[in-house]
Each structure stands twice: as structure tokens, then as C-alpha cells.
Amino acid sequence: MSGDDDGLREFVTSRLPHLRRSAFLMCGDWTTATELTRATMARVVADSRRGAVADPDVYAYAELMEACRRRNRRREHVFVAAAGAEGVAAESILLLDALHKLAPRCRAVLVLRQWDGFEPDAVGAMLDLDDERVAAYERAGLAALQKLLTESEAALTG
Amino acid sequence: MTMPLTRLLEHVLAGEPDLGDEIDAVFRDADRIRRRRTRVLIAAGAGVVATLAVTGLVLTTTLLPSRPAGDQVARQAAPAGSAVPVPSNVADPVLAVLAPAVDDRKMHIYPRPPERGNGWRQYSVTDSAGRARGTVEIAVYDVAGDMCFPVLAHPNKCARTEWAPAGVEYVRYDDEHDPDWQVNQTIARRITDGRTLAVMATGERGADKPAAGEPGLTGAQIEKIATDQRLFDAFDPAERCSGPSSGACPAFRMPVPLPSS
Numbered sequence: 001m002s003g004d005d006d007g008l009r010e011f012v013t014s015r016l017p018h019l020r021r022s023a024f025l026m027c028g029d030w031t032t033a034t035e036l037t038r039a040t041m042a043r044v045v046a047d048s049r050r051g052a053v054a055d056p057d058v059y060a061y062a063e064l065m066e067a068c069r070r071r072n073r074r075r076e077h078v079f080v081a082a083a084g085a086e087g088v089a090a091e092s093i094l095l096l097d098a099l100h101k102l103a104p105r106c107r108a109v110l111v112l113r114q115w116d117g118f119e120p121d122a123v124g125a126m127l128d129l130d131d132e133r134v135a136a137y138e139r140a141g142l143a144a145l146q147k148l149l150t151e152s153e154a155a156l157t158g
Numbered sequence: 159m160t161m162p163l164t165r166l167l168e169h170v171l172a173g174e175p176d177l178g179d180e181i182d183a184v185f186r187d188a189d190r191i192r193r194r195r196t197r198v199l200i201a202a203g204a205g206v207v208a209t210l211a212v213t214g215l216v217l218t219t220t221l222l223p224s225r226p227a228g229d230q231v232a233r234q235a236a237p238a239g240s241a242v243p244v245p246s247n248v249a250d251p252v253l254a255v256l257a258p259a260v261d262d263r264k265m266h267i268y269p270r271p272p273e274r275g276n277g278w279r280q281y282s283v284t285d286s287a288g289r290a291r292g293t294v295e296i297a298v299y300d301v302a303g304d305m306c307f308p309v310l311a312h313p314n315k316c317a318r319t320e321w322a323p324a325g326v327e328y329v330r331y332d333d334e335h336d337p338d339w340q341v342n343q344t345i346a347r348r349i350t351d352g353r354t355l356a357v358m359a360t361g362e363r364g365a366d367k368p369a370a371g372e373p374g375l376t377g378a379q380i381e382k383i384a385t386d387q388r389l390f391d392a393f394d395p396a397e398r399c400s401g402p403s404s405g406a407c408p409a410f411r412m413p414v415p416l417p418s419s
Contacts, residue, residue: 005185008185009181009185012181012184012185013181016177016180016181016184017177020174020177020180021171021174024171024174025167025170025171030174030175034175034180037180038180038183038184038187039187041184041187041188042184042185042187042188042190042191043188043191045184045185045188046188046191046192046195049188049192069302069303091166091169092169092170092172095166095167095169095170096170101351102350102351103302103349103350103351103352104302104303105302105303105304105349105352106349106350106351110163114163114164114167115163115164115167117164128304129304133304136321136325136327136349137325137349139325140324140325140349140350141325141350142163143324143325143350144324144325144350144351145163
């Protein structure tokens with residue numbers, strides 16, 4: 001991607017919605033997700049203008065995941081529905097809750113692999129992990145998620 | 159999960175708010191970043207000038223007699239009380255994980271005073287004749303990010319981890335070089351939530367023969383115990399050997415490296 005503003009605007013327009021959804025899955029709050037995504041994209045734009053970005057996708061997702069990790073350091077999580085949103089399905093809340101019981105790095109691997117569809121090597125580059133660790137996080141994360149969801153559903157129905 | 163995670167996540171995103179003028183806001187923020195960087199650059203230049211001026215001032219005053227420095231009193235922070243009171247009739251879930259391994263060796267294990275605190279437990283082991291066979295100490299930590307498992311011989315390197323079922327990575331640190339402090343230790347980390355356990359069995363110190371100073375549990379037993387999911391769950395989720403009460407935590411042969419922030 002060149003550092004010209006037209007190219008940058010095209011990049012931001014195409015990536016911002018998806019990046020914000022990933023941020024929401026990481027932090028569970030649309031307001032925070034919007035704020036983090038905007039700050040991340042602003043850094044991508046600023047650094048691209050001075051030619052400091054080699055791969056804007058890797059750069060953007062790596063920055064976003066790091067921002068989410070810093071934000072979630074205290075492990076506090078409250079799911080916040082968007083203002084004016086209709087009622088949110090109980091299953092969705094259970095899933096978000098289960099996702100947020102995982103360690104930030106594990107959650108990031110699941111979001112990047114399962115939601116964003118990045119290959120393990122790209123995820124490794126974004127999170128500074130080798131392929132083996134990406135696979136281990138994904139395997140363990142999916143298993144833990146399944147266990148948490150089963151427990152939550154059982155508690156809901158029982 | 160009866161349907162793929164991707165499909166489930168799509169439902170979670172229902173109710174997504176409009177983007178509004180976010181695109182323009184991104185570019186406004188990018189301009190702000192550029193202006194801030196310029197200011198920082200100017201401030202750094204000013205800082206260099208100020209440093210040079212201060213250095214000159216210091217050099218000109220070096221001939222003046224310096225004020226005698228006051229005695230510095232080393233303050234040793236007293237470890238904060240960390241005991242977690244538990245009714246005696248409540249079974250100790252940590253002990254429940256340890257006991258079978260000790261029983262297998264026809265030994266006995268019981269809490270060793272001070273037996274517990276926030277995120278740690280310690281126990282004594284005796285053989286069938288009642289002779290002391292050392293201690294078992296356990297502590298739990300939260301390490302959310304990736305952890306560099308230390309290497310005994312190379313302080314600045316990271317050990318290659320082994321994997322136990324359910325996403326537990328671990329490294330064994332057995333050290334019998336010092337016959338007076340023989341140690342079997344394992345550090346294990348559950349990668350799904352970052353809970354990290356250090357489990358260490360040490361032999362009796364001052365034993366007349368090296369064999370008498372062997373730990374009550376073998377390295378393999380400690381490894382099995384440290385990677386047992388039940389041991390992770392035996393601690394209260396709020397417990398961790400860090401923060402104000404960490405001074406009371408056991409001293410491990412190989413400490414768990416904790417992030418500084």
C-alpha cells in the first residue's frame with residue numbers, strides 16, 4: 001500500500017468494519033471496540049504516510065490485538081450491547097462470556113483464526129508466536145470454549 | 159458447539175452500530191498523531207539542550223564540598239498478612255490431589271505451618287517410620303501473556319516446553335546437584351487462562367546420606383501433579399502469589415518469571 005491518502009482511505013474504508021468486529025469480539029463492548037479500532041487505524045495511516053508499514057493488515061491486526069490486550073489486562077469484562085440494539089440472544093451473551101473467560105492471547109488466536117480466517121503463519125506474525133504455539137492455542141481455546149459453553153447451557157436449562 | 163464457531167460469532171455481532179463518520183475520524187486522529195510526534199521531536203531537542211546545560215552546571219560545581227549524605231535506613235517491608243482462613247472441616251482440595259501420589263510411596267503428607275496463604279500451600283512429608291522426608295510447596299500465579307520458562311543453566315534463555323493434555327505447557331526443573339538441597343520442581347501453565355503453577359518437592363536438609371535427603375516425591379510425580387487440571391482448579395480463582403502479599407509465597411528453586419507490569 002502506498003502512502004498516498006487515496007490509497008490509505010480505500011484501505012481504511014475496506015478494513016475498518018471488519019477490524020471493529022474483531023475488536024468487539026476481543027473486548028465485548030462496541031464503544032470500546034470503535035475507540036480501539038479508530039486509534040489503531042490512525043496509527044496505521046500515520047505510519048504508512050512515513051513509509052514505516054510493510055504489511056498494513058498484519059500491522060493493523062497486531063496493533064489492535066495488543067491494544068485489546070492492554071485494555072483487558074485487569075480481566076474485567078462486561079458485555080455491553082450497542083445503544084438502541086434489539087434484545088441480544090442469550091446464546092450470544094453466553095458465547096461472548098465464554099470467549100472472555102479465555103486468556104487474551106488465546107482469545108486473540110481464536111478470533112484471528114476462526115473469525116478473521118487468517119492462516120496460522122499470519123496469526124503468528126501478528127501475535128509474535130510460532131506456528132506450533134498458534135496451533136496449541138487454537139486447539140486448547142476451542143476445547144475450553146466448548147466446555148464453557150456446555151457448562152453455561154447446562155446451567156441455563158438446569 | 160453444534161455449529162461452526164464462525165456462524166455462532168456472526169450471531170454475536172447482531173446489533174452492530176453504524177460506522178458514522180469513523181473513516182474521517184481516523185484521518186483526523188492520524189493528523190493529530192503526526193502533530194504530536196513533531197512536538198515530541200522538538201521537546202526531545204530541547205531536552206538535549208537542557209541536559210547539556212545541567213551537565214555544564216554540575217561540572218562547574220564539582221569543586222564545592224558536597225553535603226554529607228544522610229544515613230539511609232533500609233526499609234524492609236514486612237510481608238503483609240496473607241493467610242486465607244478456611245474452616246478446618248473443609249477438605250483441602252490441593253491436598254486431595256497430592257495425597258494419592260504420597261500414599262503410593264507409603265508415606266504421609268500433612269499441612270506444614272504456616273500452611274497456606276493467598277495462592278500458596280505447603281506440606282510436610284514423612285515416611286512410614288515417621289522420619290521427615292522434606293516438604294512440598296505449591297503456588298499459583300496468573301501469567302496472561304506468553305511466558306518464557308527459565309532455564310537453570312542459562313538465565314537469559316527460554317526453555318522448550320512439554321505439553322500435557324488440555325493445553326498445559328510445562329517444564330521440569332529437577333536438581334540433585336546439591337545433596338543438601340535436592341529439588342524436584344515443575345512449572346506448568348494452562349494456556350487457556352494463563353493460570354500457572356509451581357510445584358516443588360524438596361528433601362530434608364542436613365541428612366547424613368544423600369539418599370536420606372531425596373525429596374518425598376519423584377520428579378515424575380511432581381510433573382504429573384503439576385499438570386493435573388484438578389490442581390489448577392483446587393485454588394480459588396482469585397488466589398495468586400503476586401501483589402502485596404507475595405512476600406509470604408514459597409521460595410522456589412526456579413522462580414516463576416512474572417511480568418513486571
